[in-house]
Amino acid sequence: MSTMTMAKAINAGLRAGLEQNPKTLLMGEDIGDLGGVYRVTEGLKADFGADRVMDTPLAESGIIGTAIGLALRGYRPVCEIQFDGFVFPGFNQITTQLAKMHSRSEGTLSAPVVIRIPYGGGIGSIEHHSESPEALFAHTAGLRILTPSNPQDAYWMIQQAMTCLDPVIVFEPKRRYWLKGDVDTEKPSGDPFAAHVLREGTDATIVAYGPLVPVALAAAKAAEDDGRSIEVVDLRSISPIDFDTITDSVRKTGRLIVTHEAPTFGGIGGEIAARVAERAFLSLEAPVIRVGGFHMPYPVAKVEEHYLPDIDKLMDALDRSFAY
């Protein structure tokens, strides 16, 4: 057991993957000598060489597209997209090619490419550096999507992604790269596609993922002062979604708040709300409430605090739920 930041945990996970499989390659812009703009790949080129930690031309479709070719040849490429908003030049390759290679070939081909995308806001940056496009990818069959919220998961999820037979996108909550936590490098966190109940409660459930998990935990703690016992579920996997864990929690608490940074409209929260309504309607004491971003481009840094779900917004949502 050791304490490390999430960035270091991912770095250690990538290192383990490179050591375990000589066909694992890292590909991306600035990931070599610089170690990535967030230093997540720091030191890996020095230890594994430029052939395995490749600074690629600046071209997202080219990165994903050549990674698909390498994967078809038996390699295990792990691509880094520098920022969330820069993934779109590679969107076509991810959704029309990568996601469908296995089904198109009737199972004879696989392209198990891993794509790491730092995502989300709260870092005070400029346009295209703070977006949460996970729902756009979750909508496409054939992709798996993970998002760790703590160093322990970060360390293991990247390794689990690197051995998964399907393509996996790992959305890394960039504002939590410096979040420290214990990492047990001996004991995996279990099924990467299972949600975790991080805090038990009896009165309401908050489902969060990635960057908002610490916010949900803080809100649950604050709600204690109001005499409310809040259960917090860390979704961990956005595709597939572990609806069983969510439904079990709602059956116990009767109330559900789902929160994410992405716009509420058309987001993952709506999917969870609809499924819970189908599966556990009679257990609900109140409508499922979503706390997410507005239907707007991610706002400028000076006002982003008004956009991002925070403790106050979650407390307000709990109040609205309990008002029923």
Added chain:
Amino acid sequence: MDLKDLAVRAEADSSRLPEDEAGNAGRGSLDREAAPEMVQMLSPEGELLLHGPYGAYAAELGAEELRGLYRDMFTIRRFDQEATALQRQGELVMWVPMTGQEGAQIGSGRALQPQDYVFPTYREHGVALTRGLELSSLLRRFRGVSHGGWNPAEANFHLYTLVLAAQVPHAVGYAMGMARDRKMDPQLPEAATVAYFGDGASSEGDVHEAMVFAASYDAPVVFFCQNNHWAISVPTEVQSRIPLANRAKGYGFPGIRVDGNDVIAVRAVTSWALEHARSGKGPVLIEAFTYRMSAHTTADDPTKYRLSADEEAWISRDPLSRLEKHLRAAGLADDEFFEGLEADGQAMADKLREDVLGMSSPGFADAFTDVYAEAHPLIQEELEFHRRYEAGFADPEEPTE
């Protein structure tokens, strides 16, 4: 259409008449620089002219190989005709004809070695033939029973790709993997990939990015652009202001324009390019200058956008008749040979028809099978829903398995 429109159209079309022997476009062309000399070895009259750096690759062809090139072109044209007929009879949901491009496809395909790997677009039926693919498997997608149709590993011939140019970076990545494999195990044979795409696809960003990556990593890849002059209804001039082969210069690797209707020249140039790539000297771009004699797909109507005079001008360059003239003049083939091909072609077409009509539809439930390689709970849940729903009918019309 009034007379004025016709005049404007005629003016525009005059620029698309076949180019001179050097491959330079005619009057009104948007070309702003000269094309490289177009490699040609078989004149429209069937005269064989072996010269230049690629001549040696053509000289190695014996009588049997030359007859083989003709046989392949004949077979794939007959195949194309039969597939078109099947579509017209409602047996295929769509077809993408390739008549006119036999020289480019058979010539390049016959330059490949077994260890090479092909990434086609969706019209490379001739290349598929040279890879030994069962031709009926090409029709499974167009019959509507599969999104693929064959196992690419068996013939080193990748599945067709419908999103234009998306397969071109795949070819580069695969080639990078081949080079890595050789580095780890020098006993492996030298190998290369060929990425096929058209003049329309050359405008896609993926071609540019693929060429940048290929150049950066000296990937053993041959970019084989079939300039068939039309991206559905949009002419090449709208895709590029310069001859496509010249683009290679900007990436720092060789670009060759070859007469795509000259199967011998195409084979020679592609053999050279593959050797160049396999030996670690980096990528090559080949622009095969050819013409799509038929429609883009069976849903297309070329009479709406091109003149019959244009098509007729290209008939004189037909890749089959040129080689036939040569084979006859050189005494390499006689009437018996050509009559034998007719009979073999008919037998192939009959078998193809039988195979297509015998293709069974998959059950809808099969569509859930390969979405993911590992178990996925949503797939399981939706499959169970589908089964329950289907089971609710007293007499289900559609099998669920």
